[in-house]
Amino acid sequence: MNVINDLLKIIGDFIAGIINSIFSFSPFLADVVTMGLAAVILCTFAALSFMGLTYVERKVVARIQDRVGPNQAGPLGLLQPLADGIKMFTKEDTTPAAADRWVYNLAPLVIAVFALTTYAVLPFAPGVVGTNLNVGVFYIIAIGSGSIVAIIMAGWGSNNKYALLGAFRTVAQLVGYEVPMLLNVLPVVMIAGSMGLTDIITQQTTLNGNPGIPFIVFFPLSALVFLISGIAETARSPFDLLEAESEIVAGFHVEYSGMKFALFFLGEYVNALAVAFVFSTLFLGGYAGPVLPPYIWLLLKAAAVFFVFMWLRGTLPRIRVDQMHNMNWKFLVPVSIVHLVVVMALMKLFVTNPAQVQANGGILVTPGVQAAILFTASIAILIGSLVIAARRARIMRLQEEAVLEQRRAENIAAVSV
Amino acid sequence: MTIQQVLFIVIALAVLGAAIFVVTTRNLFRAALMMIAAFFGIAGLFVLLDAGLFAVAQVLIYIGAISILVIFAVMLTRGMQGMVPRNSQATAAAVTVAVVFAVLLLLFGPLRLTLDLARWPVISLFAANVSPRDVGGIEWTPPGQAIPAVPDTYIADFGRSLVDLNQYLLPFLLIAFLVDVVLAGAIFIARQRRPAEIVEDRQRQAEEETEEAEAMRRAGVLPGAASLPEGAVASASDH
Structure with a gap:
């Protein structure tokens, strides 16, 4: 057993051993305490990474936009998250007079709870996972849809028309982008043959005769669409329609201040980080990787994905609400469905398992060949759909221009008469 | 009492409450939120039954989709802000639901309620040593007897049962067909109309309005239209 590779597991076993010896009179109580401690550690990890991420994000975006970013609190501005935290704690906690008190106060809690429960199924290293649920992927998506309820609660409970409008907008966005997200998790689930995150990672390692190819090679289109819908699900730039102050102030959390606002903020970052973790697990092989210990690999991959989020935030302009819905329903969803059908057919045609060939027919290929075929199909669908969309957009643009031209001509004619 | 039974009673009480x-409640929005809480409790019951798939599906479909739809529908109703008039048919509805529920219970299983979770209808499908005949029924297991564990392969078994001719292929296909029809219908209603169709629709509407006005005049509601201009008939029929 390599000490550095299994560091997290060894520490965990050590603590569990202590707890078991203390509660030796009741194994059930020992289990409860161990699980509770694990939950506390996971939540603390998420909350601490939230503090760190706010600082890193501000620095990175500042660098992209040729600014300095926070640099006053402590060396290099490193104490900035602490200062922000103190500010949030000491701010006055207000409640609108006409608010639905219960709903208004529960909403931030609900959103934070739903954001944190995602971490219960994320595997950080072999054997280091809150609970190895056999429906892990499904669970993550279901929990993600739970935060919609919290947003409606916040929007309605505030008794503010901007909050309500913002909640409607966010809910339409979240409900819509759940569809392509689900459609693009399916290919991964099908090729891994399991919905458990640990199984999906195992399929991407070189263990048990697996080829050790991350699933992003099998399904580049799925990875791309998953990333886009993940960003939309966490309402980050360029999908941060609520930040449009001129339109709806700040959306559903406009009435919240102090710690309650901080909880919304925490939910947002924790969700974004969870999406980064899930993306690295589903498409980049999770903790699998050579030389370095597994947990370092996972953190590196998640950090890389999160850097992409920050990069997009620093460079892209915000899109309009109609553009957002058009992109989802008229582009991402149809492309995902076509991709899913093609990939399903290809996976039935080119099989890697000899037993399956005998049972259902099909052509026996090595995993590498299968990956190459699926990669080609995925890229072909991506390019084809982009070409079709571009052509369609060009036609529509030309039609609009023609209409404008006609109107201009009519105006000139009217003036000259 | 085992821990499972205690948890079951706690969750069941929460769901019932x-x-x-x-x-x-008279507040529609809070009613919708409490409905979500009840759904969540039912997901907890599924977890107690070792049925993770159904628990997660419950959260995804009932909380993530149906409840949101209900809340949107509720928000579009009038009287959302203040007191809602009392439903005069509440008693009749309660009696109907109770009767239907009792009939279903009598049809699909003997009325012998027990807290033996693993033998409850859905899950007993997947439990190892339960014969298919027990599926619909709720059987009494003496306290202290071990509850049969749910096998790990229950998701795969469930998936296969949906495409098995001898099990649930037909209901599955029927539901799929129904969903397709609903989707097509929704798209047909919501689709963008061509200009020609809009003109047609308006014409048809105008014709219907004139017919209505004609019928009303014949019935003696409106005075003779001879002295009235065209527009007056149309506007009168609006009332």
């Missing part, structure tokens, strides 16, 4: 709140 939430459900009673839903039907008694």
